[in-house]
Amino acid sequence: MKSIESQLAKKAKGGDRSAFNELVQRYSSKIYNLAYRMLGNVQESEDVVQETFLRVYKNLASYNPTHKFSTWIYRIGTNLCIDRLRKRKPIYSLDMEREDGEGVDGYAVIASDEKTPEMELILSETQLSIREAIQSLPDKYKSVVILKYFQDLSLQEISEILDMPVTTVKTRIHRGREYLRRKLQHQQL
Numbered sequence: 001m002k003s004i005e006s007q008l009a010k011k012a013k014g015g016d017r018s019a020f021n022e023l024v025q026r027y028s029s030k031i032y033n034l035a036y037r038m039l040g041n042v043q044e045s046e047d048v049v050q051e052t053f054l055r056v057y058k059n060l061a062s063y064n065p066t067h068k069f070s071t072w073i074y075r076i077g078t079n080l081c082i083d084r085l086r087k088r089k090p091i092y093s094l095d096m097e098r099e100d101g102e103g104v105d106g107y108a109v110i111a112s113d114e115k116t117p118e119m120e121l122i123l124s125e126t127q128l129s130i131r132e133a134i135q136s137l138p139d140k141y142k143s144v145v146i147l148k149y150f151q152d153l154s155l156q157e158i159s160e161i162l163d164m165p166v167t168t169v170k171t172r173i174h175r176g177r178e179y180l181r182r183k184l185q186h187q188q189l
Contacts, residue, residue: 141176
């Protein structure tokens with residue numbers, strides 16, 4: 001039995017605008033959350049959502065309904081985020097060490113200044129620390145940690161989205177968690 005998303009994609013491929021609108025409604029907040037967690041910027045996240053759905057619409061003919069639609073759209077959104085992160089810091093290596101010994105460059109630890117008063121009230125000190133620690137993750141760990149723990153995807157789905165072996169996904173999740181553990185322990189001292 002085909003998933004509802006696969007059926008909607010098939011209808012949208014045939015020109016059914018309401019089916020495409022349904023896909024947008026189902027996935028726009030999920031893609032926005034993914035983008036915001038990876039990029040930490042409201043405007044860039046909104047741009048990624050629009051660009052993701054533009055690419056989905058243009059490439060519906062290439063969607064294979066035997067695969068999960070969610071995996072396909074997350075791959076598009078994740079790749080767009082990774083592209084934006086690469087453009088932000090074109091002269092730095094992802095593994096480059098800073099003078100203080102941290103495994104990321106300065107751009108990765110700059111917190112977004114687009115906090116609303118509502119966000120300030122809702123976020124506890126612990127949640128804010130965790131978000132900042134996640135934003136400081138090296139990009140290769142950030143994408144797998146976000147897909148695993150915030151998008152609740154399986155290792156196999158992450159492997160398909162990022163086009164890497166499951167063993168690499170496991171390693172990056174482990175190293176990302178270790179990085180976060182050290183970072184959060186350091187903040188408590």
